[in-house]
Amino acid sequence: MSNKNINIKDVAVAAGVSVTTVSHVLNEVSYARISPKTRDKVRTVAEELGYGPNRLAQALRTQRTGMLGLVSEDIATTPHAGRIILGADEAAKARGYNLIVINTSGSASLESRQADIAALLDRRVDGILYATMYHRNVELPANLGSVPSVLVDSVATGGNITAVIPDEEGGARAAVEALLAAGHRRIGFLNNTDDVPATRQRLSAFRATLNEAGLDGDAAPVESEPSEVQGGYEAARRMLSRKDRADMPTALFCYNDRMAMGAYRAAAELGLSIPDDLSIVGFDDQELIAANLYPALTTVALPHYEMGAWAAEHLIDAVEGKTDLSLMALHPTILGCPLVVRDSITAPRQ
Amino acid sequence: MSNKNINIKDVAVAAGVSVTTVSHVLNEVSYARISPKTRDKVRTVAEELGYGPNRLAQALRTQRTGMLGLVSEDIATTPHAGRIILGADEAAKARGYNLIVINTSGSASLESRQADIAALLDRRVDGILYATMYHRNVELPANLGSVPSVLVDSVATGGNITAVIPDEEGGARAAVEALLAAGHRRIGFLNNTDDVPATRQRLSAFRATLNEAGLDGDAAPVESEPSEVQGGYEAARRMLSRKDRADMPTALFCYNDRMAMGAYRAAAELGLSIPDDLSIVGFDDQELIAANLYPALTTVALPHYEMGAWAAEHLIDAVEGKTDLSLMALHPTILGCPLVVRDSITAPRQ
DNA sequence: GTTCTTGTTGCTCATCTGTCTCCCACGTCC
DNA sequence: GGACGTGGGAGACAGATGAGCAACAAGAAC
Numbered sequence: 001m002s003n004k005n006i007n008i009k010d011v012a013v014a015a016g017v018s019v020t021t022v023s024h025v026l027n028e029v030s031y032a033r034i035s036p037k038t039r040d041k042v043r044t045v046a047e048e049l050g051y052g053p054n055r056l057a058q059a060l061r062t063q064r065t066g067m068l069g070l071v072s073e074d075i076a077t078t079p080h081a082g083r084i085i086l087g088a089d090e091a092a093k094a095r096g097y098n099l100i101v102i103n104t105s106g107s108a109s110l111e112s113r114q115a116d117i118a119a120l121l122d123r124r125v126d127g128i129l130y131a132t133m134y135h136r137n138v139e140l141p142a143n144l145g146s147v148p149s150v151l152v153d154s155v156a157t158g159g160n161i162t163a164v165i166p167d168e169e170g171g172a173r174a175a176v177e178a179l180l181a182a183g184h185r186r187i188g189f190l191n192n193t194d195d196v197p198a199t200r201q202r203l204s205a206f207r208a209t210l211n212e213a214g215l216d217g218d219a220a221p222v223e224s225e226p227s228e229v230q231g232g233y234e235a236a237r238r239m240l241s242r243k244d245r246a247d248m249p250t251a252l253f254c255y256n257d258r259m260a261m262g263a264y265r266a267a268a269e270l271g272l273s274i275p276d277d278l279s280i281v282g283f284d285d286q287e288l289i290a291a292n293l294y295p296a297l298t299t300v301a302l303p304h305y306e307m308g309a310w311a312a313e314h315l316i317d318a319v320e321g322k323t324d325l326s327l328m329a330l331h332p333t334i335l336g337c338p339l340v341v342r343d344s345i346t347a348p349r350q
Numbered sequence: 351m352s353n354k355n356i357n358i359k360d361v362a363v364a365a366g367v368s369v370t371t372v373s374h375v376l377n378e379v380s381y382a383r384i385s386p387k388t389r390d391k392v393r394t395v396a397e398e399l400g401y402g403p404n405r406l407a408q409a410l411r412t413q414r415t416g417m418l419g420l421v422s423e424d425i426a427t428t429p430h431a432g433r434i435i436l437g438a439d440e441a442a443k444a445r446g447y448n449l450i451v452i453n454t455s456g457s458a459s460l461e462s463r464q465a466d467i468a469a470l471l472d473r474r475v476d477g478i479l480y481a482t483m484y485h486r487n488v489e490l491p492a493n494l495g496s497v498p499s500v501l502v503d504s505v506a507t508g509g510n511i512t513a514v515i516p517d518e519e520g521g522a523r524a525a526v527e528a529l530l531a532a533g534h535r536r537i538g539f540l541n542n543t544d545d546v547p548a549t550r551q552r553l554s555a556f557r558a559t560l561n562e563a564g565l566d567g568d569a570a571p572v573e574s575e576p577s578e579v580q581g582g583y584e585a586a587r588r589m590l591s592r593k594d595r596a597d598m599p600t601a602l603f604c605y606n607d608r609m610a611m612g613a614y615r616a617a618a619e620l621g622l623s624i625p626d627d628l629s630i631v632g633f634d635d636q637e638l639i640a641a642n643l644y645p646a647l648t649t650v651a652l653p654h655y656e657m658g659a660w661a662a663e664h665l666i667d668a669v670e671g672k673t674d675l676s677l678m679a680l681h682p683t684i685l686g687c688p689l690v691v692r693d694s695i696t697a698p699r700q
Numbered sequence: 701g702t703t704c705t706t707g708t709t710g711c712t713c714a715t716c717t718g719t720c721t722c723c724c725a726c727g728t729c730c
Numbered sequence: 731g732g733a734c735g736t737g738g739g740a741g742a743c744a745g746a747t748g749a750g751c752a753a754c755a756a757g758a759a760c
Contacts, residue, residue, distance in 0.1 A: 008744065021710090033710055053472065054472070056415065061746045083426045119448060120448075122403070124406055288608075359719095373721080403718080
C-alpha cells in the first residue's frame with residue numbers, strides 16, 4: 001500500500017468508476033449497492049496502483065485521526081518508559097492506531113506540559129495516554145480533559161480520570177511470601193525514603209504478610225534510605241550489623257533492584273554469601289541489574305508493558321464508543337506484579 | 351491555544367473579517383497588506399477564543415504535516431532507544447515538529463518493517479528516522495526511499511542514505527589512552543564475539559593506540575566472548591589466570607559495560623581489588639550499571655541523545671529544503687564518544 | 701398486448717471537513 | 731487613470747457520505 005501521490009481519483013479513473021464508488025468499495029460501506037464485478041475491479045486496480053488513502057484527508061472528513069498521543073515523563077531515564085511505549089504501540093498498531101510520543105520531564109512546569117498536550121490536541125489525536133515514570137499522584141494539565149485520556153502508572157490528584165497502576169501490595173506480598181515459603185522467619189525490609197504510594201504500600205504489605213504468617217510484622221526490622229544503590233548499601237549495612245547475631249535477618253526484601261544491588265555489596269563486605277547466608281528479593285525487575293547480578297536476583301516485575309497495552313486498548317475502546325471511561329475512572333485499574341524467580345533466595349542456614 | 355471545535359471561520363466571524371484575512375494575519379503572510387488595527391483585532395479574537403489551527407487541514411493544504419516518523423528497533427530492550435527518542439523529540443519539538451514513534455523488532459521480517467513505513471507514509475510524515483539499536487549494517491525497507499530519511503546508529507547495506515553513527519574508534523582510543531595516561535603498559539581487551547562493526551573497530555583502535563604509544567598492540571592480550579555479563583566474567587577469568595604474573599594485564603578495556611560488570615566479579619573472585627590491582631574501562635555508559643558498580647565504572651559514552659538530535663535536525667533541514675541529504679549520504683556522519691570518568695582507573699601498583 | 705406503476709440494482713453528484721493562496725475588487729488620492 | 735492601501739472570493743488539498751438518478755424487470759390496469 002501507500003505509494004505516495006496516488007489518490008482515490010487516480011483509482012477511480014483507472015477503474016472507470018466514480019470516486020464515490022471507490023470509497024464505498026474500499027470502506028465496505030454497508031448500504032452501498034455495488035456489483036461484485038465492480039468491487040473486484042476497484043480492489044484490483046487499487047492494489048495494482050499501490051493506493052492507500054491519505055490519512056490526513058480521511059481524518060479531516062471523519063473527525064478521527066487514528067492517532068493517540070503518548071506523553072511520557074522522563075522517557076530516557078528508565079527502561080520502564082520503553083516498556084510502556086512498547087505495550088501501547090503494539091496494542092495501538094493492532095487496531096490501526098499510531099502513537100505520537102512526546103517527552104516531558106517530571107519536573108517540567110505545568111505550562112510546558114500543557115503546551116505538549118496542546119500540540120497533541122492541535123493534531124487532533126483521538127485520545128491521550130499520560131505516562132509517569134513512577135506511580136504517584138500527579139497534577140494534570142487542565143486541557144487533558146478535552147479528549148479521552150488514560151493515566152499510566154499513577155493516579156491524578158483530582159481523581160476521576162481512568163488510570164492503571166501496578167499492584168504494589170500484591171507484589172510486595174509475593175516477594176515476602178517467597179521468603180517465607182523458603183523458610184525464613186527473620187526478614188528485614190530495606191525501604192525507600194520518598195513519600196510515594198509505593199513506599200507506604202510495600203511497607204504495609206510487608207508487615208501484613210508477616211502478621212498473617214504468625215510473625216510480628218510490626219516488630220520486623222525496616223531501614224529506609226534513598227532508593228539508589230548507595231542507599232541500599234547503607235541500609236543493608238545498618239541492618240546486617242546488629243548486635244545480636246540471633247536477631248539478624250536471614251532474608252532481605254528490598255524496595256527496588258537498585259537497593260538490592262547495594263545490599264549485595266554490603267553482604268559481600270560482611271562476608272555473607274548470597275543466598276546461603278542471606279536471601280534477597282528485589283522489586284522492579286530491571287533486567288540490566290536483576291539478571292546480571294551474581295547470583296541473579298529474584299525480584300518482582302512491574303507490569304509496564306501490560307499497563308501500556310491496557311491503557312491503549314481501553315483508550316481506543318473509549319474513542320470508538322465501546323466503553324465509557326468515566327465509569328472506570330472511579331477506581332484505578334490494578335495490574336499484577338508477578339514474582340520473577342532467579343537465584344537469590346534459598347532456605348536459611350540450619 | 352487549541353480549544354477544539356473553534357475554527358478559522360469562527361475567528362473570522364468574531365473579528366468581523368474574512369477567513370482569508372485571519373489566515374493572512376496569523377500566518378504573517380508577507381505580501382498581505384492588512385492594517386495594524388485589523389491585525390490586532392484578529393490576534394486578540396483568536397487568543398480569546400483559544401484558536402489553534404487544525405493541523406490536519408493545514409497539512410492537507412500545505413502538503414506538510416510537521417510530523418516525523420521514528421521507527422525504532424527494540425525500543426524496550428535497551429535504554430539507548432530512549433535517549434535517541436529523547437534527542438530526536440527535543441530537536442523536533444524545538445522546530446514545531448512531532449514524532450510518530452513505531453516500534454519494530456530487529457528480527458522482524460522485511461515485510462513487517464515495510465508495513466510500518468507504509469503506515470507512516472499514509473500519514474504523510476515529512477521524513478523518517480530509522481533507528482537501530484546497535485551500530486551495524488541494516489537492510490532497509492524499499493519504501494523508505496520515498497521520503498527524506500536518516501539512519502540512526504547504523505549504515506545501510508546499499509549505502510547512499512544519510513546516517514549518523516558513533517565514533518567507535520575514537521571512543522576506544524579514548525578508553526585506552528586513559529589507561530595509558532594512568533601509567534598502564536600491560537592492557538588487555540575483552541572483546542565481543544558478534545560480527546558487528548564495533549567489534550572490529552574497537553579492536554583495531556585498541557591495537558593502534560597501543561602501537562602509537564610504543565607498545566606492541568598486536569601482541570596485546572584479547573579475549574572474546576558474547577557481550578554479556580557472563581561473557582565478560584569468563585573472558586576476564588581467562589585473561590587474569592595467566593601463568594606468568596609479570597605477564598598479567600594491570601588494566602582491562604571492556605567491550606561494553608556489561609562485560610565490565612562480569613570482569614568486576616572475576617576480579618573479586620581472584621582477590622584483585624579495583625582499581626588498585628586492576629583498572630577497568632567500559633564502553634556504552636549504561637548508567638544503571640556504570641554509575642552503580644563499586645567502584646563506579648569509568649567508561650565511554652555512546653552519543654545516543656546527540657545522534658537522535660542530529661538526525662532530527664538534519665532531517666528537518668532537508669524537509670525544509672535547507673540541506674541536501676544526498677550530499678551527506680556519501681559518508682556517514684560520525685559523532686564523538688566521550689570518556690566518562692568515574693573511579694575504576696588508577697595508576698598500576700609500584 | 702400495451703402502458704403505467706412500483707421496486708431493485710448500480711452507481712454518481714453535491715456537499716462537507718478546515719486551511720491556504722492566487723487573484724481580483726473596491727475605494728481613495730494624486 | 732495609475733498607484734496604493736485593504737480586504738474578500740473561489741478553488742484546491744483528498745476523501746467520506748447520503749440523497750438521488752438512471753435503467754431495467756415484474757406486476758397491475760386497461
